[in-house]
């Protein structure tokens with residue numbers, strides 16, 4: 001279940017005009033200058049997958065995820081997942097998950113265009129073992145933290161996943 | 163008062179065979195592969211200038227500064243400083259400071275070849291405002307620490323130097 | 325609980341040895357401080373880089389620590405395989421050699437799974453199946469598809 | 480004590496503005512949270528990168544934070560000038576643009592003082608008056624004088 005398309009609108013450094021990219025299986029490399037928005041792309045993916053921690057999305061409050069241009073009132077990110085093997089319990093070859101957040105900090109979730117509760121979305125994604133945090137998502141600076149871990153922290157980390 | 167020559171022997175990744183480099187005023191860039199010994203060159207300079215903190219030299223105990231080949235029994239670093247303006251209170255156009263540490267962890271200090279106490283060495287260097295730690299010596303990773311400082315840590319840092 | 329921990333530990337330790345060797349050509353091991361009572365001690369990481377003697381990770385250089393951390397991360401990922409991976413600048417402290425080995429490893433892993441890598445290294449961009457640039461124009465982020473010649477030219 | 484702090488703060492704040500603009504082309508300020516009672520609050524860092532609105536350093540990207548930290552470091556160094564400086568990989572998170580501006584700044588500073596920089600960036604090596612390579616052979620570090628063509632060829 002890989003990501004086929006990512007659509008970002010009004011999320012962090014992305015303006016209100018929709019931006020959409022198609023992705024393939026294989027190695028995708030994202031480059032560009034400091035402050036360009038590369039890590040924000042990763043934040044957008046985690047946001048759409050249901051991330052609840054403002055800290056993990058590098059903001060103080062969730063409402064700060066909205067592009068700080070006064071004209072922008074919401075942020076919306078949608079991810080189209082490949083479902084050709086029907087790992088997700090939805091009968092379509094592609095499944096689109098979307099999330100929108102408004103200035104009041106409230107989030108709305110969508111599955112193939114239909115509004116759903118966050119719980120329903122997470123349940124569907126969990127069938128493919130997909131969650132917004134996990135060892136498969138490695139934020140900037142986390143390698144240095146692992147490198148600096150002491151012996152007992154290392155043991156605790158392995159304890160937590162066993 | 164700049165560094166004209168650096169001689170390293172048995173210090174950290176440097177073997178017992180003396181290595182000596184001449185330096186000029188201007189921009190010197192040190193490059194090379196990970197683990198090559200670049201940061202150890204900086205440690206060698208701080209060591210010779212009187213660094214007492216094993217932590218600042220990235221070892222557990224000072225005796226670990228000695229090249230870990232069993233045949234090596236001491237580490238020695240000497241720095242030749244330009245003294246053409248006689249900023250240092252020594253009547254020679256160049257002043258060489260050297261420090262040797264033995265397996266028992268004891269350090270011996272030399273000024274132009276004559277053995278001196280650590281205090282005498284530090285007093286001489288302080289005339290040129292030279293010390294092993296200070297804002298002019300920026301270790302690997304310290305920029306990230308500064309970048310992550312909160313508002314009160316920033317204020318404390320400025321307090322400490324005012 | 326001890327048995328579950330030890331099973332997990334063994335899997336991670338074995339994967340760590342493989343990934344560390346793959347990335348560095350050297351040997352790396354995870355060791356329990358107290359094998360009989362794991363929870364009373366920590367986990368040590370011992371590294372033997374090519375041409376050097378075995379040392380604790382604490383004694384390694386900045387870049388050496390970082391490549392060992394990547395090997396550990398990949399070993400931990402092996403416990404619960406995922407269909408896509410996102411890595412944000414994990415090669416920041418790596419020299420050209422390690423960056424190249426990491427890029428080659430990702431290229432290989434990407435035959436089976438989707439790997440999204442954020443990186444400033446040209447060698448990683450060269451290995452990409454798909455390469456995009458994210459930059460700021462007029463206060464807004466833009467995304468462009470890149471051809472490698474453009475990256476090298478701008479670089 | 481408050482007067483001494485404020486005098487120091489003003490000097491650092493002024494130098495920070497100059498260095499930040501020099502390195503980024505943008506504007507950066509240090510502000511006291513409580514100007515009337517400095518010790519009851521912290522020091523805020525506000526950054527306005529070119530083309531963007533002013534934001535706290537907390538909201539900046541990894542590389543933006545790092546270039547702001549370098550500007551602060553240089554501002555603090557200005558309080559007690561030294562005859563030599565040693566910088567160990569302060570450009571690790573910088574892209575090509577910032578790395579180039581830092582290298583040009585160091586080149587200029589090095590006209591008056593000795594600057595020793597450890598860096599893995601080619602652009603820094605290109606600006607060097609003196610370039611040396613430190614590498615490991617047979618468990619021992621060696622030092623060689625380098626010519627730039629050799630670095631580019633190896634790279």
Ligand SMILES: Nc1ncnc2c1ncn2[C@@H]1O[C@H](COP(=O)(O)OP(=O)(O)OP(=O)(O)O)[C@@H](O)[C@H]1O
Pocket residue numbers: 011012013014032033034035036037038039040041064065066067068069140458531534538539540541542543
């Ligand atoms: N809500 C928002 N509105 C507008 N801009 C924002 C918002 N949130 C974050 N930004 C901006 O996004 C930029 C950072 O983006 P990001 O962290 O993705 O950069 P990056 O490309 O990863 O850079 P680096 O290479 O330095 O890590 C910052 O300049 C930040 O101020």
Ligand SMILES: Nc1ncnc2c1ncn2[C@@H]1O[C@H](COP(=O)(O)OP(=O)(O)OP(=O)(O)O)[C@@H](O)[C@H]1O
Pocket residue numbers: 173174175176194195196197198199200201202203226227228229230231302376379383384385386387388613
């Ligand atoms: N006493 C010692 N005897 C032998 N080798 C040592 C000793 N102390 C440290 N080393 C080795 O020196 C190497 C690290 O050197 P250093 O930190 O200078 O690397 P570096 O060139 O700065 O690398 P990086 O680019 O990764 O920061 C390590 O491999 C370490 O094991």
Ligand SMILES: [Mg+2]
Pocket residue numbers: 038039040140412540541542
């Ligand atoms: Mg980033």
Ligand SMILES: [Mg+2]
Pocket residue numbers: 200201202302385386387567
């Ligand atoms: Mg180093």
